[in-house]
Amino acid sequence: MKFIKKISLLPWKWKLTLGLSFCIFLTYSIFSFFEFHTVSSWLLNQEETDVKQAMEQVVQQLSVQDKDFTDxxxxxxxxxxxxxxxxxxxxxxxxxxxxxxxxxxxGDFPIIEPNQMYNDEQFHYISIGDQNSLVYSKEVRAPTFNGRVEIIRSLESLDKVREHLQFAMTMFAVAALIISALIGYFISYLLLKPMNSMTKTMKKIKSSGFKERMPVYPQKDEISDLTIIFNEMMDVIEQSFQQQKQFIEDASHELRTPVSVLEGHLSMLNRWGKNNQDILNESLQASTEEVARLKKLIISLLDLSKLEQNRVDPDLTPERVKWILEHTIHDFMMLHQDFNFEMKLDSLHLYKVSEQHLQQITTILLDNAVKYSLHEKNIFLHTHETDHHFVLEISDHGIGIPKEDIDKVFDRFYRVDKARSREQGGTGLGLAIAKKIVGLYKGTIEINSKAGQGTKVIVRFNL
Known part of the structure; x- marks a missing residue:
């Protein structure tokens, strides 16, 4: 157990080397064992065959003897x-x-006396000193002679062949052990080379950041797949890290302004506002507005956090889809009586989306349409089906979005016109939340817009 424990503590390079060496050596040893015994048995059978042939010839000659033995x-x-x-x-x-x-x-080899011979006509193997011999005897019955014929064959040459064969196999075993160790070390080096490269890459990432990547090996095997997955994982981690960093920076920037405004008004109240009714009213109103903005920002951040947990509960029906869209439009008509809202519902077949999420998406898009429609205040909501998709479109004739900003409007805290958006109370999180919700259902959201002509937002869900 201690030996196995020590082996388990070795680096994988040596574990693979020892494991491959042991397997190759064990395979060769088993093969050599059976080969040695097979060759030995074959040689021994040859010795027995030669002795039996000699016995048959002698017995045949004695059986045809027709006279007594004279000198x-x-x-x-x-x-x-x-x-x-x-x-x-x-x-x-x-x-x-x-x-x-x-x-x-x-020949010259030790033999046994005639009265110690065997009489059962079987092969016997005897040892006299350090010499091994094969003994075989057979009874002879002839008209002029009755007796036995005995043959004793020295196995010295067979023993020498065995010794040479055993020595050769031992040398081959040692050579096989050395070669298998070298092969095992080389194979372990090839197998662990990507792992060593990955370790070095991880150390570089730890010291210098997420820019380092593993080289992708040309051979299409499990190691190559591992390096590709590792690089893809590092891309995702780097992107997530950058997004988290950007989110913290943007959130800090967004929170700093209302906090600074609150701090300024509270300081002014502390100094002069206690006895000045005008300053008191102005500061309280500004502080209330900033607190409302902070509340809205915090609620948006909480919405994003909940969405990232992927907690969805699809429970829509066509009747509920119609009610949600009509109810949302009605609310906006009450809040913005100077706007003209039109709605055309050509499809209500949306089932695998949460009611809350559909209402949230519609509210975000309508709210953006209202905020950026300064002159021509017409907003159109349209639902229909195309290519096995449920499509929700919301169009306005507002200020539009410059072409270079369309790809950025879904980023958190991004505003096309930051000053105007702040005045209108925007947090820069609405479209980011909408895109996150749509992404939960594997849908798509896109914007078609031209500066000064208006904007159309198109949301698609798989049916």
Whole structure:
């Protein structure tokens, strides 16, 4: 357990190196083990086959013997055994009493006595000293001779082949271990190179900001996908960070003005307004207006915060769509009696949007249309369907938006005419909130406008 714990604490480079080396070495060791035993078994079978062939030849020659063994015949049979015998092998013929009457030994190796031989006609493996031998005996029945033939074959050459084979496999195992370690180290280097690059990139990001990115590798694999996802994630984080930074700066700028106005009027009240009714009334009125502006700004900021939590509850029906739009137009007609509001509802099929969000979008767009319609005070609301989309359009004939500002009006706190917008009580968050709401439902919002001619805002929701 301690060894495994120590291994687990190693860097991944060494874990992969050791793991690959162990797997390759274990595979080679198992292959070598079976190969060694397969070759050894085959060589041993060859030895048994050679001994059995020699035995058959000797027994065949003795079985056709038609005379008793005389000295001359013994000499002839010894010559025959010499021809049939192989290297490192003993062949001897025993009579019924177990005495050797014929014998030929080709080589120098220790043997056992005739009375210690086996009589079961099976192969036996014996060890005499440090020598291994194969023993085989067979009974012979002939008209002129009854006895046994014994063959003892030295396995010294087989043992040497085994030793050489074992030594060669051991050397190959050591070489395989070294090569597998090098291969494992190289593979781990290739696999961890992107990780090391990512670590360096993260350190640079930590020290110098979000500008650094990982190099994308040309091969289309999991590591390449990881680098692409990492870079995309860093783009999103950088964009979010920049938006958060911009939001804090803009919010601080927007809050600073009303706070400064309040501070100035309170200071003036503290100095002279206690006994001066005119100064008191003026300061109280200005402070009330600034507090109202602050309240409106805080409410808008809270709306944005709630929207970022993606809490939506779609519950619309065509009847509710009609009621919300008519009710909102009616409210604006009551507040702005000098305006002419027209409405044409060609479609009411909007289901997957919250009532609150639809009313909020409509209110924001109508409020902007009223604020920036100074002379021709005609506002038109139109709903219809096109290309499987529910479309809400609100048009005015106001001051319009310059072409270079159209892409910026959805940014938080952005105003085309900052001085005029402040005078009208705008926070610069209305269109940002509207775009956020539309984005929650995967819809789109766009503006068509020309300076001095008016503006049309087009909102699309998927049906």
């Amino acid at each position: 001359e015949e013994l000499t002839d049979n010894v010559s025959l055994l010499e021809k049939l015998n192989n290297n490192n092998q003993l062949i001897r013929v025993l009579d019924e009493d177990g005495h050797a009457i014929l014998s030929d030994m080709n």
